[in-house]
Amino acid sequence: MKYLSFQNGDQIPALGLGTWKSEPGQVRKAVVWAIEAGYRHLDCAKIYQNEKEVGEGIEIAIRSGSVKREDLFVTSKLWNNAHKADQVKPALENTLKDLGLDYLDLYLVHWPLAFKSGVTFAQEREDFYTYEEAPLSATWQAMQEMKELGLARHIGVSNFNQNKLNELASLPGQQPEMNQVEMHPFLPQANLVNYCKSRAILITAYSPLGSPDSRSEKHANDPKLLDNEKIKEIADRHGASVGQVLIAWSIARDIAVIPKSTNRGRIEENFKAAELQLSESDLQELANIGVNHRFVDGSFFTGENSPYNLHDLWDDH
Numbered sequence: 001m002k003y004l005s006f007q008n009g010d011q012i013p014a015l016g017l018g019t020w021k022s023e024p025g026q027v028r029k030a031v032v033w034a035i036e037a038g039y040r041h042l043d044c045a046k047i048y049q050n051e052k053e054v055g056e057g058i059e060i061a062i063r064s065g066s067v068k069r070e071d072l073f074v075t076s077k078l079w080n081n082a083h084k085a086d087q088v089k090p091a092l093e094n095t096l097k098d099l100g101l102d103y104l105d106l107y108l109v110h111w112p113l114a115f116k117s118g119v120t121f122a123q124e125r126e127d128f129y130t131y132e133e134a135p136l137s138a139t140w141q142a143m144q145e146m147k148e149l150g151l152a153r154h155i156g157v158s159n160f161n162q163n164k165l166n167e168l169a170s171l172p173g174q175q176p177e178m179n180q181v182e183m184h185p186f187l188p189q190a191n192l193v194n195y196c197k198s199r200a201i202l203i204t205a206y207s208p209l210g211s212p213d214s215r216s217e218k219h220a221n222d223p224k225l226l227d228n229e230k231i232k233e234i235a236d237r238h239g240a241s242v243g244q245v246l247i248a249w250s251i252a253r254d255i256a257v258i259p260k261s262t263n264r265g266r267i268e269e270n271f272k273a274a275e276l277q278l279s280e281s282d283l284q285e286l287a288n289i290g291v292n293h294r295f296v297d298g299s300f301f302t303g304e305n306s307p308y309n310l311h312d313l314w315d316d317h
């Protein structure tokens with residue numbers, strides 16, 4: 001397994017288990033199976049509404065002797081409705097309680113967007129935004145305090161473009177150590193990758209398989225990563241699956257990757273992708289694939305009543 005290093009020398013396994021859209025009743029087992037298969041990195045978030053069950057899986061694995069807490073790397077994310085400085089610690093403590101842990105390895109600001117407290121999803125209210133009361137600078141200051149308190153060993157962000165990262169770079173103190181963004185061969189984000197690498201910000205790729213389980217009608221005609229003929233050809237050459245090639249692609253770029261699965265066979269298949277070595281010519285073919293597509297476009301946060309627009313969120317809009 002490849003590991004990526006933080007500046008203090010701590011390491012994160014390049015391959016982790018994603019838990020977004022992992023159903024209740026399934027994710028506990030998925031976590032146990034993943035740890036048994038060798039995963040040591042688990043990616044969680046408050047908004048996935050399953051952290052308690054993920055925590056039960058962790059507890060089962062630790063009690064059975066499969067793993068020790070200190071051998072696991074657990075990430076979680078601050079939801080948009082807890083961005084005010086005094087909300088960050090209670091939010092983190094709530095996540096720790098659900099996960100049954102006394103510290104996180106990594107805590108991320110999930111989106112550069114602030115909701116009013118109590119609002120879970122943007123669609124619930126017309127006036128859900130409160131960004132004036134919770135500027136990123138205040139949220140980021142509180143995140144740094146979480147690190148100083150030892151509640152999170154590392155801190156970072158998710159869904160931040162270069163402008164948003166620049167906003168944090170202008171502040172004193174600790175810079176984000178990780179940026180978790182959508183990334184796969186349809187969205188390689190070379191500029192953002194170069195930006196982050198030049199500033200020692202690690203990257204985690206979410207939706208590495210193209211998030212095939214989040215297709216609403218609106219996305220029915222989206223291109224499908226897992227059905228891409230060029231990627232299939234590369235997979236066939238290696239006797240691997242398309243999913244494994246997609247996972248190996250991130251690892252080859254020194255980017256952490258968190259495929260979600262609650263299926264035991266696919267959890268194990270995905271883990272084996274860490275051993276798949278793609279050649280320079282495979283990587284070149286993947287770079288030339290010629291399809292550009294963002295599966296998680298953030299449009300649920302923009303619209304008539306929103307002070308945010310897609311241009312705020314992404315560098316390429």
Ligand code: A2P
Nearest residue numbers: 207208209210211213243259260261262263266
């Ligand atoms: P399942 O949980 O039934 O395995 P992403 O990580 O891009 O969001 O993709 C997750 C989706 O891809 C889930 O629907 C998951 O279904 C499915 N999936 C996970 N691993 C594989 C794989 N190796 N091949 C095909 N589909 C996969």
